[in-house]
Amino acid sequence: MASDNADQQVNPSGVEARYLNDPFGTDDVRSPIQRLISSHDEIRDYVGLTSVSRIAIALYDAKTHRLKTFIRSGAGESPLDHYTALLDDIPSLAEVARLKRPRVVDNLGVFKDSPSLHSKRLISHGFKSSLTVPIFDHGELFGFLFFNSEEVGYFTEVIVHQLLPYARAIALSAVNEMQSIRVLQAAVKTAREFSHLRDEETGGHLDRMARYSRLMALGLAEKYGFDDEFIEYLAQFAPLHDIGKVGIPDAILLKPGRLTDQEFAVMRAHVDKGIAIIDSMRRDFHLDSVSYLPMLRNIVAFHHEAMDGSGYPKGAKGDEIPIEARIISVADVFDALTSARPYKHGWSLDAAFEFLHSAKEKRFDKDCVAALEAGREEIVKIQAQFAESPLG
Ligand code: C2E
Ligand code: SIN
Ligand code: SIN
Ligand code: FE
Ligand code: FE
Numbered sequence: 566m567a568s569d570n571a572d573q574q575v576n577p578s579g580v581e582a583r584y585l586n587d588p589f590g591t592d593d594v595r596s597p598i599q600r601l602i603s604s605h606d607e608i609r610d611y612v613g614l615t616s617v618s619r620i621a622i623a624l625y626d627a628k629t630h631r632l633k634t635f636i637r638s639g640a641g642e643s644p645l646d647h648y649t650a651l652l653d654d655i656p657s658l659a660e661v662a663r664l665k666r667p668r669v670v671d672n673l674g675v676f677k678d679s680p681s682l683h684s685k686r687l688i689s690h691g692f693k694s695s696l697t698v699p700i701f702d703h704g705e706l707f708g709f710l711f712f713n714s715e716e717v718g719y720f721t722e723v724i725v726h727q728l729l730p731y732a733r734a735i736a737l738s739a740v741n742e743m744q745s746i747r748v749l750q751a752a753v754k755t756a757r758e759f760s761h762l763r764d765e766e767t768g769g770h771l772d773r774m775a776r777y778s779r780l781m782a783l784g785l786a787e788k789y790g791f792d793d794e795f796i797e798y799l800a801q802f803a804p805l806h807d808i809g810k811v812g813i814p815d816a817i818l819l820k821p822g823r824l825t826d827q828e829f830a831v832m833r834a835h836v837d838k839g840i841a842i843i844d845s846m847r848r849d850f851h852l853d854s855v856s857y858l859p860m861l862r863n864i865v866a867f868h869h870e871a872m873d874g875s876g877y878p879k880g881a882k883g884d885e886i887p888i889e890a891r892i893i894s895v896a897d898v899f900d901a902l903t904s905a906r907p908y909k910h911g912w913s914l915d916a917a918f919e920f921l922h923s924a925k926e927k928r929f930d931k932d933c934v935a936a937l938e939a940g941r942e943e944i945v946k947i948q949a950q951f952a953e954s955p956l957g
Contacts, residue, residue, distance in 0.1 A: 617728070619692065619713040621645065622739055624797065625652060625662075625706045628772075632658070634793045635708065636739070644686035647783055647793060655681045658697070662706050667698045667732075669725060671718040687713060696720045696728060700736040707743070710736055742856070746801055749861075752846060769951030770900060771804035776947040777896040777937065778803035784936030789888055798857040799889055805861060806868045806893050809839025821907045836878050839865040863887040868894050871928040891930035895921065895937055898929075903948070914944070 621637035633649040652659050657676070661668045670676075671694050676684035687695070692713040700707040710732050714720065720728075779800040782791055791799075810818060813835050817828045824832060843862050847853060867881060867890030874882035886894075902917040912920070918941075921934045937944070 616714045616716045616719050617712050618715050619643070619711070620735070621711045621713075622700075622708055622735070623648075623711070624708040624743075627705065632709070633797070635797055636792075636794050644690040644692075645683055647786055647796070648683060648686075650681060650683060655679075655683065658709065661697050661709065662699050665699055665701065667696060667725070667729065669720045670695045670697070671720070673713075691715050693717045694719045696725060696732075698729070698732045698736065700740065702740045702744075707736075707740055746798075749846065750801075750805070770904065772951040773900050773947055774803040774806070774893075774896055775800045776951070777900060777940075777944070778892055780940040780943050780947075781892050781896060781933055781936040784939050785888075785892070785932060788932065795860075798860055799864075799892065802857070802861045802864050802889075803893055803896060806864050806897060807835060807839070808842050808865065809835035809837065811842070812838035819907065823908055833869070833877050836866065836869055860887075860889050863890050864893050866890070868897060870894070872930060873927045875928070886930075888930075891933050892936075895929050895933040899937060914941070 619638060621643075622635045623632045624635045625632055630652055631649050632652050632655070634645050634647065637643050637645075652662070657679070673684060673688050673693055673695060677688060679685070692715060694714045694717055696712040698710040698712075700710055712720070712728060712732070779796060782796040782799050785791065786796065813832060817824065817831055820828065840862065843858070843865055847858060864887075867879075867886045870876035870879060870881045870886045870890065871894075872883055872886070872891075874880045899917055899921060902912045902920060903914065905911040918938060921929060921937070
């Protein structure tokens with residue numbers, strides 16, 4: 566926080582000036598989009614937008630055609646946390662995307678008979694009108710920005726005029742942040758392609774890792790207070806946990822049989838190599854703007870640690886292992902077990918759960934194992950959708 570006497574600091578240029586406290590303080594650890602959205606409370610008083618009671622972003626996943634809630638203003642419970650829906654199941658929103666134009670609904674009551682859950686929830690939380698802005702990135706649908714008010718007909722032309730620049734700033738910030746993550750993913754993909762990657766990584770493994778992690782995080786959200794932003798980043802980063810494997814010699818990485826102790830010792834270095842890669846990418850690609858980079862680093866650094874301290878490389882235990890890594894560890898082993906690898910057959914779902922169960926407490930976080938087990942039905946669907954295929 567800036568100190569009260571910030572305005573008395575000497576200006577090195579010698580120009581007579583006053584420095585103001587920065588409402589978006591640079592020591593603020595929240596992400597840029599989170600800051601913009603939460604600054605809504607301050608901004609709305611300023612611009613007189615006191616009746617905008619909710620701002621939220623939903624992201625669109627072109628692969629699954631799903632919309633998922635991402636960030637929203639305000640603390641406490643919200644009507645649509647952890648919500649996901651097929652865009653096609655919400656025809657009126659699909660239309661906003663098709664027309665590529667902001668849309669005002671003066672009375673959300675028009676949606677009261679809509680089959681989609683999401684308007685029902687908005688209405689039951691007392692929201693009466695909405696401004697919906699579709700967000701595009703290079704012509705592709707990126708998501709939607711929602712403004713809701715508890716007043717019918719709140720979004721007049723004047724108000725919309727005031728809101729749109731602000732909407733643009735939020736949208737840009739969201740697209741930017743995701744762009745940085747895509748740069749990161751592209752860099753990893755290139756590195757992988759140069760390193761003769763194993764079939765494992767070209768099959769559905771990466772997609773499944775993202776889905777399993779999301780499923781587990783949703784199950785743990787209440788207990789750990791995960792918001793949608795945390796869950797989104799976790800899913801985005803899950804497939805990157807093994808990036809350090811690009812530094813492992815092919816003879817070991819691609820070995821069609823069991824590793825010797827010596828080879829396994831080399832293999833274990835993929836964790837430290839991964840950390841080194843993240844740290845050098847952060848420097849070289851200026852990824853400091855990726856506010857969740859520490860989460861990625863934790864995932865890479867701690868994904869082979871065990872709850873009882875028997876893991877590697879550090880032998881960290883229990884809470885010393887960040888929750889994001891405890892989740893990834895379960896997802897990783899589960900997917901490794903249920904997939905065929907050059908050195909093993911794929912296990913059945915039951916056998917894999919049996920293994921996780923027997924190793925739970927010692928190795929895994931039991932909440933994480935429970936969260937995965939609770940998603941069994943969903944897992945079957947994920948496995949069917951992202952089955953092993955050589956072309957991924
Ligand atoms: P991975 O294939 O991503 O496997 C992740 C983790 O899943 C492994 O970490 C291990 O804890 C678990 N796992 C995988 N397959 C099995 C299995 O058949 N039985 C059991 N009980 N657990 C299994 P770990 O052991 O630290 O291995 C790290 C990485 O080393 C593996 O990543 C894989 O790339 C490689 N690796 C491990 N063992 C072998 C092996 O015998 N042959 C080859 N070629 N690679 C191996
Ligand atoms: C949605 O995800 O369909 C709606 C999200 C929202 O209104 O915040
Ligand atoms: C609906 O739920 O049917 C429509 C909601 C919207 O388009 O915002
Ligand atoms: Fe690993
Ligand atoms: Fe792995």
